Amino acid sequence: MAIPHSHAIVGCGRVAPNHVDGFRSVPDWTVAWACDRAAATATAFAAEHGIPRVSTDWRELLDDPALTSVSVTVDHRQHAELAIAFLEAGKHVLVEKPMATDSADAHRMVACAAANDRLLSVVAQHRYDPLVVAVRDWVREGLLGELLYVSVNLQSSRPQSYYADSYWRGTLDGEGGSALINQGYHCLDTVRWICGDLDVRAAVTRTKVLADVIETEETLSALLTADGVPVTMNVTVASSVDWRTRIEVVGALGSVTFDLDHPGSLHHWSGSAELQRRVAAEQARTATTEAPGIDYYGISHRRQIADFAQSVRGGRPMLSTARDAIGTLDTVLGLYERSASAKALR
Numbered sequence: 001m002a003i004p005h006s007h008a009i010v011g012c013g014r015v016a017p018n019h020v021d022g023f024r025s026v027p028d029w030t031v032a033w034a035c036d037r038a039a040a041t042a043t044a045f046a047a048e049h050g051i052p053r054v055s056t057d058w059r060e061l062l063d064d065p066a067l068t069s070v071s072v073t074v075d076h077r078q079h080a081e082l083a084i085a086f087l088e089a090g091k092h093v094l095v096e097k098p099m100a101t102d103s104a105d106a107h108r109m110v111a112c113a114a115a116n117d118r119l120l121s122v123v124a125q126h127r128y129d130p131l132v133v134a135v136r137d138w139v140r141e142g143l144l145g146e147l148l149y150v151s152v153n154l155q156s157s158r159p160q161s162y163y164a165d166s167y168w169r170g171t172l173d174g175e176g177g178s179a180l181i182n183q184g185y186h187c188l189d190t191v192r193w194i195c196g197d198l199d200v201r202a203a204v205t206r207t208k209v210l211a212d213v214i215e216t217e218e219t220l221s222a223l224l225t226a227d228g229v230p231v232t233m234n235v236t237v238a239s240s241v242d243w244r245t246r247i248e249v250v251g252a253l254g255s256v257t258f259d260l261d262h263p264g265s266l267h268h269w270s271g272s273a274e275l276q277r278r279v280a281a282e283q284a285r286t287a288t289t290e291a292p293g294i295d296y297y298g299i300s301h302r303r304q305i306a307d308f309a310q311s312v313r314g315g316r317p318m319l320s321t322a323r324d325a326i327g328t329l330d331t332v333l334g335l336y337e338r339s340a341s342a343k344a345l346r
């Protein structure tokens with residue numbers, strides 16, 4: 001018989017419902033704690049989601065022997081401190097992206113998980129999107145031929161209130177950046193997942209529309225390479241479009257254009273009969289089996305959490321490892337470093 005497991009949510013903000021949904025979908029897992037340092041937030045969240053225990057101090061949870069795992073869903077700056085404390089207390093940890101705001105902290109987190117024989121996972125839900133998995137397979141099987149270039153774009157709209165009403169967004173200390181480390185992160189991580197490690201070649205940032213409310217970048221444009229293949233990237237939080245990702249992978253034998261917005265739309269494809277057949281199969285599967293997601297974050301938190309639970313139970317290693325998440329963080333930090341040495345655009 002499977003052992004029952006209990007889970008805590010630390011940080012009951014915007015993304016927290018995806019974690020409740022994910023852990024609730026795992027048989028034998030219950031969500032036992034809602035913890036938020038804002039008492040009203042913790043209480044309201046617990047009531048809304050039917051979570052029995054409420055806390056305003058995450059340290060209280062360290063001593064709960066029944067607690068198996070924790071979602072760390074607070075601002076970026078605190079990810080490392082909380083994840084390490086819970087790992088040291090013997091809990092398995094699922095931390096939201098980005099893993100940390102500092103590479104040394106990310107390495108300490110991975111070392112701490114290993115030293116305590118606990119699982120640490122960093123949310124990278126789009127790695128689990130069936131369309132992303134399919135495109136990754138097509139690229140790796142050579143169905144697109146030699147890659148010529150990849151283009152990644154994210155338009156998103158974050159009004160002044162999104163930053164003004166938050167204690168951490170738009171601040172260098174709390175968020176560590178904006179358009180790239182928060183929103184663009186998903187696109188960058190997905191391209192790393194499909195194409196492999198990325199080298200930073202050039203990056204520039206600009207902040208104009210939101211200059212009164214953020215000290216971070218509203219737009220970043222960059223050139224990277226994946227094993228020599230050029231990857232261009234534009235991300236912004238100041239567009240009029242609420243949220244639209246667009247990734248184009250162009251090869252000598254075929255190309256695909258898709259987005260990460262639920263359920264993952266394939267906008268364009270061309271290539272061999274085999275690629276056409278695989279695209280048709282993926283589209284038929286999407287049309288019949290995809291459940292609606294929670295907001296534009298998609299449904300794949302559920303998939304990653306199922307993978308996390310399976311790994312905690314002693315099954316196979318997770319599809320995507322915390323060690324690999326360091327690579328995405330280092331790419332993000334490398335882009336910021338490069339943009340700082342370039343002249344910010346006015």
Ligand SMILES: NC(=O)c1ccc[n+]([C@@H]2O[C@H](COP(=O)([O-])OP(=O)(O)OC[C@H]3O[C@@H](n4cnc5c(N)ncnc54)[C@H](O)[C@@H]3O)[C@@H](O)[C@H]2O)c1
Pocket residue numbers: 010011012013014015016035036037038041056058073074075076078096097098123125166182297
């Ligand atoms: N994977 C995704 O699609 C996705 C989507 C949105 C956010 N995120 C990530 O999730 C994380 C949280 O983002 P959000 O939008 O939910 O933030 P949020 O500001 O809406 O919520 C954060 C909550 O954490 C609480 N908090 C802060 N410090 C705390 C502490 N020490 N103890 C207990 N509670 C504390 C705050 O009071 C707040 O309620 C960020 O890393 C963000 O980048 C990921």
